[in-house]
Amino acid sequence: MSRVKEFDVDETCDAALALFRRQGYEATSVSDLVTHLGVAKASLYATFGTKHDFYVTALKRYAERTDSRVVAELSGPGSGVAAVRRLFDGYRAEILGDETRMGCFVVNAAIELLPHDPEVARLVERSWDTLEVALTMALERARSQGELPDDSDPATLARFLLTVLQGLRVLGKSADATSRLDAAISQAMRLIQD
Known part of the structure; x- marks a missing residue:
């Protein structure tokens, strides 16, 4: 007869996600996970595999949620331009509202583990590709609506905006990023609104 899990897998994964996001991969030990989650080490290994497997599961979960929202x-x-503006405004609000300055888990993973962790690199690249494609489509819509010049290149603009958005996430980890965020957002929007 199989044993029933004594913990909620989704809640436990979400709690691990928050811990990994706050502390990073290297700074989070298996003992930290056991203590923070209140789940025995054997149960964690049986459910999620190694610490790295658990980290990858948490990162996938975060990326899927974030990417679908974006x-x-x-x-x-x-x-299309208004949609991009809303995205930038949402990033700004999220960054400035994060009093713990945990930052974006995808960006944190990229900074800590790329290029040396191929599995994490694939997840990060997939997330960035999703954002870039969504931006490209919004900018193509903007061009077809006459909001961008006919000779504009939505794919190149999207790649630039992706870079700015990820840079905002990094800058947002500082104590007083407001003026830098506002200046970067203003310049990026000026580029697509002129």
């Missing part, structure tokens, strides 16, 4: 934001009806 795609929905950028692919909705209406102005």
